[in-house]
Amino acid sequence: MRALRQALGVVLVLLCCVGCDQATKAAARAHLAAGAVHSFLGDTFRLELAQNPGAFLSLGARLPPALRYEGFTIAVGALVAALLVWALSARQLHWRTRLALALIGAGGLGNLIDRIRFAGVVTDFLNLGVGPLRTGIFNVADAVLMAGLIGLLVGWSRGHED
Numbered sequence: 001m002r003a004l005r006q007a008l009g010v011v012l013v014l015l016c017c018v019g020c021d022q023a024t025k026a027a028a029r030a031h032l033a034a035g036a037v038h039s040f041l042g043d044t045f046r047l048e049l050a051q052n053p054g055a056f057l058s059l060g061a062r063l064p065p066a067l068r069y070e071g072f073t074i075a076v077g078a079l080v081a082a083l084l085v086w087a088l089s090a091r092q093l094h095w096r097t098r099l100a101l102a103l104i105g106a107g108g109l110g111n112l113i114d115r116i117r118f119a120g121v122v123t124d125f126l127n128l129g130v131g132p133l134r135t136g137i138f139n140v141a142d143a144v145l146m147a148g149l150i151g152l153l154v155g156w157s158r159g160h161e162d
Contacts, residue, residue: 003091006098010087013102014109021110021140028125028139046127050137053121057136065120073115080108100151107145114141 032038032049039046054061055072063071087093087101114122124137 006093006095007088009095010084010098010102010105013099014084014106017103017106017140017144018110018113021107021144022113024140025110025114025123025125029123032125044128044130046129047125048127048137050124051118051121052124052137056142068120073112073120076108076115077112080105080112083108094155096151096155100148100155103144103148103151105148107141107143107148110141110144111139 028047028049032047034049034051037046037048052058052061053068054063060068060071083101084105087098087105090098093101111122122139122141124139124142126135126139126143127137128135
């Protein structure tokens with residue numbers, strides 16, 4: 001029964017995070033014009049449509065298309081699958097580690113869906129900052145993935161207690 005609850009938890013995280021990511025990206029593509037910046041809360045929060053062929057902060061965007069496909073679609077797809085198999089099948093994972101793996105997998109899957117659907121390009125549209133200090137343009141999948149990585153690092157720094 002415990003294994004079923006754990007698997008359902010992972011699946012629920014995947015459905016919620018990937019669903020939210022894909023819905024917000026669809027809304028961004030439908031309602032944001034390329035190049036237009038919509039500023040909110042004293043320019044702390046911006047909506048700005050960007051199509052990103054690269055990885056985090058457009059890293060690798062200038063690589064040849066075949067190399068981008070192999071790295072960002074095939075390799076990332078294999079990594080996401082491995083993380084999700086681990087999250088679903090490992091019996092002795094602490095719940096925080098399982099949640100972190102599910103979040104990382106969900107973030108990776110959200111962007112992987114974009115790469116498959118849109119010829120290797122991911123839709124980004126969120127930007128945060130204060131004054132000249134700003135993040136790159138990102139999406140919900142990126143935020144979910146980062147939350148999972150932070151959770152994994154925090155969990156590992158505390159040790160693996162059950």
